[in-house]
Amino acid sequence: xxxxxxxxxxxxxxxxxxxxxxxxxxxxxxxxxxxxxxxxxxxxxxxxxxxxxxxxxxxxxxxxxxxxxxxxxxxxxxxxxxxxxxxxxxxxxxxxxxxxxxxxxxxxxxxxxxxxxxxxxxxxxxxxxxxxxxxxxxxxxxxxxxxxxxxxxxxxxxxxxxxxxxxxxxxxxxxxxxxxxxxxxxxxxxxxxxxxxxxxxxxxxxxxxxxxxxxxxxxxxxxxxxxxxxxxxxxxxxxxxxxxxxxxxxxxxxxxxxxxx
Amino acid sequence: xxxxxxxxxxxxxxxxxxxxxxxxxxxxxxxxxxxxxxxxxxxxxxxxxxxxxxxxxxxxxxxxxxxxxxxxxxxxxxxxxxxxxxxxxxxxxxxxxxxxxxxxxxxxxxxxxxxxxxxxxxxxxxxxxxxxxxxxxxxxxxxxxxxxxxxxxxxxxxxxxxxxxxxxxxxxxxxxxxxxxxxxxxxxxxxxxxxxxxxxxxxxxxxxxxxxxxxxxxxxxxxxxxxxxxxxxxxxxxxxxxxxxxxxxxxxxxxxxxxxxxxxxxxxxxxxxxxxxxxxxxxxxxxxxxxxxxxxxxxxx
Ligand SMILES: Nc1ncnc2c1ncn2[C@@H]1O[C@H](COP(=O)(O)OP(=O)(O)OP(=O)(O)O)[C@@H](O)[C@H]1O
Ligand SMILES: [Mg+2]
Numbered sequence: 001x002x003x004x005x006x007x008x009x010x011x012x013x014x015x016x017x018x019x020x021x022x023x024x025x026x027x028x029x030x031x032x033x034x035x036x037x038x039x040x041x042x043x044x045x046x047x048x049x050x051x052x053x054x055x056x057x058x059x060x061x062x063x064x065x066x067x068x069x070x071x072x073x074x075x076x077x078x079x080x081x082x083x084x085x086x087x088x089x090x091x092x093x094x095x096x097x098x099x100x101x102x103x104x105x106x107x108x109x110x111x112x113x114x115x116x117x118x119x120x121x122x123x124x125x126x127x128x129x130x131x132x133x134x135x136x137x138x139x140x141x142x143x144x145x146x147x148x149x150x151x152x153x154x155x156x157x158x159x160x161x162x163x164x165x166x167x168x169x170x171x172x173x174x175x176x177x178x179x180x181x182x183x184x185x186x187x188x189x190x191x192x193x194x195x196x197x198x199x200x201x202x203x204x205x206x207x208x209x210x211x212x213x214x215x216x217x218x219x220x221x222x223x224x225x226x227x228x229x230x231x232x233x234x235x236x237x238x239x240x241x242x243x244x245x246x247x248x249x250x251x252x253x254x255x256x257x258x259x260x261x
Numbered sequence: 262x263x264x265x266x267x268x269x270x271x272x273x274x275x276x277x278x279x280x281x282x283x284x285x286x287x288x289x290x291x292x293x294x295x296x297x298x299x300x301x302x303x304x305x306x307x308x309x310x311x312x313x314x315x316x317x318x319x320x321x322x323x324x325x326x327x328x329x330x331x332x333x334x335x336x337x338x339x340x341x342x343x344x345x346x347x348x349x350x351x352x353x354x355x356x357x358x359x360x361x362x363x364x365x366x367x368x369x370x371x372x373x374x375x376x377x378x379x380x381x382x383x384x385x386x387x388x389x390x391x392x393x394x395x396x397x398x399x400x401x402x403x404x405x406x407x408x409x410x411x412x413x414x415x416x417x418x419x420x421x422x423x424x425x426x427x428x429x430x431x432x433x434x435x436x437x438x439x440x441x442x443x444x445x446x447x448x449x450x451x452x453x454x455x456x457x458x459x460x461x462x463x464x465x466x467x468x469x470x471x472x473x474x475x476x477x478x479x480x481x482x483x484x485x486x487x488x489x490x491x492x493x494x495x496x497x498x499x500x501x502x503x504x505x506x507x508x509x510x511x512x513x514x515x516x517x518x519x520x521x522x523x524x525x526x527x528x529x530x531x532x533x534x535x536x537x538x539x540x541x542x543x544x545x546x547x548x549x550x551x552x553x554x555x556x557x558x559x560x561x562x
Contacts, residue, residue, distance in 0.1 A: 016361035023358070024349040096345035102311060103339040104362035105331045260312055261272075 004256040008109045017114025037129045040075035059197045069222035070194035079123035080157040084164035085177045119161035127153030141227020156217040159240040162247030169254035188214045213243045262287045262445045268317035279469040292456040292463030293449040300469040301449040338407030342418035353387040363410040381405035397428025417448040453549040467556045488526040492519040495538040
């Protein structure tokens with residue numbers, strides 16, 4: 001393994017990989033956008049209005065607002081994760097697109113950076129769609145503050161894209177990804193304050209929650225929706241950057257072992 | 262154009278490539294022959310710098326590999342053993358996308374596309390999806406894709422395996438044009454006729470080692486008797502015991518057939534006239550005979 005571990009050497013050669021994915025996506029952009037966005041939107045609006053009408057303020061705001069802020073992060077996470085799991089896996093393993101690209105003057109570092117930036121871009125769109133709903137329904141406190149959500153969403157996409165690439169590197173088949181969803185993504189959705197405040201959880205669980213990337217994402221997004229400056233911005237940003245970068249670095253080593261041994 | 266010294270690659274406890282030396286000159290078509298698992302694909306992957314050798318040195322187009330593999334790959338076009346065309350793109354888009362990987366601008370690739378489509382005989386299929394192409398068309402497109410950046414060297418890993426005779430001839434025709442245009446070609450194959458037709462020189466690889474190297478004709482002359490009489494039919498064992506041992510310089514029985522290698526086929530055929538139950542086929546020896554002599558007749562997989 002040590003032999004495969006080397007810090008990434010980044011180069012601009014990743015751009016055509018990003019572009020390849022973009023051009024393919026563009027062909028089916030409309031159904032893809034609708035398909036990706038309908039689900040989080042329905043959850044948010046259904047639960048937000050349905051459950052929200054039964055609830056008093058949650059975390060100091062109407063439940064729909066609370067949920068919308070969580071959904072921005074959640075939806076971005078899901079979009080990035082799906083992209084690097086199912087779509088990247090199909091390009092790497094099933095279609096062997098990566099093999100073809102590696103015969104050109106690109107390294108695996110470039111290919112995976114292209115995949116990562118693409119996943120971040122695509123998930124950015126998911127986050128922005130929820131943001132558009134927030135704007136449309138006037139769920140925000142200060143419009144100008146909500147613009148900061150755009151870079152936050154990009155960072156969240158990067159973070160979960162990097163993490164997901166590790167699974168992509170390890171997976172023998174599509175079936176394997178279910179474990180990641182069951183063991184990582186779903187628990188995170190429940191523990192990180194998407195649907196209810198983390199403060200409702202037992203203290204020990206809150207301790208765990210504080211380490212999870214989705215918590216950091218939501219701790220940035222929710223105040224920005226409400227219109228306040230998030231606490232500990234540097235900490236949250238660093239956490240997301242570290243999760244994403246470590247994911248990318250580890251995934252790169254594992255994928256080298258998988259494809260280039 | 263290509264120089265490799267002492268290449269070694271080990272997977273687990275198996276040395277898949279064992280101290281390989283190769284040299285390919287500019288403008289030459291060089292064949293890498295070997296049975297399944299001989300290490301042909303592994304050798305090509307080493308030469309491209311996709312995997313690192315455990316020992317040895319490589320210079321490709323004057324560039325050290327794997328140290329500067331990225332630069333070296335700029336000068337090489339690759340037709341991999343398994344087709345990996347991009348199924349999400351049409352024929353034309355495959356070429357455009359591949360050009361971008363080499364850093365070519367949109368206009369530069371677009372200008373080359375008609376010529377490449379023409380070369381591949383796919384001009385009428387430019388907007389077809391990959392799934393609509395036949396095996397031969399896919400192979401030709403892969404070849405055209407490998408040429409998108411006008412490389413000096415081409416690596417072809419079994420370019421015609423799985424194709425019907427018509428499709429193979431079309432690929433050969435394309436390759437001859439490239440040889441005529443002065444490209445250096447390294448090609449792996451297990452078709453002996455392909456190697457005899459196309460290559461100037463070839464190396465026969467077995468268990469990761471070069472067991473013979475030279476021009477196809479030269480290899481046949483130096484490794485094997487000029488003629489083969491294949492004998493089969495009732496009473497073969499008996500004839501082998503009484504005549505083959507005496508008349509053939511070398512012989513081998515494979516299943517129901519005796520391969521009699523000889524420089525005096527007439528005497529063998531004379532003798533066969535007295536054994537009317539036996540049938541025979543007299544032919545000049547070819548590269549396949551050399552190959553089988555050097556690598557044996559056992560199945561490898
Ligand atoms: N990544 C790998 N890990 C482990 N073993 C491998 C790997 N790649 C190749 N091998 C083994 O190395 C040997 C040589 O394989 P290689 O693909 O180079 O052969 P080849 O000459 O191209 O064969 P073929 O004609 O079947 O394509 C085989 O025994 C193969 O199983
Ligand atoms: Mg092979």
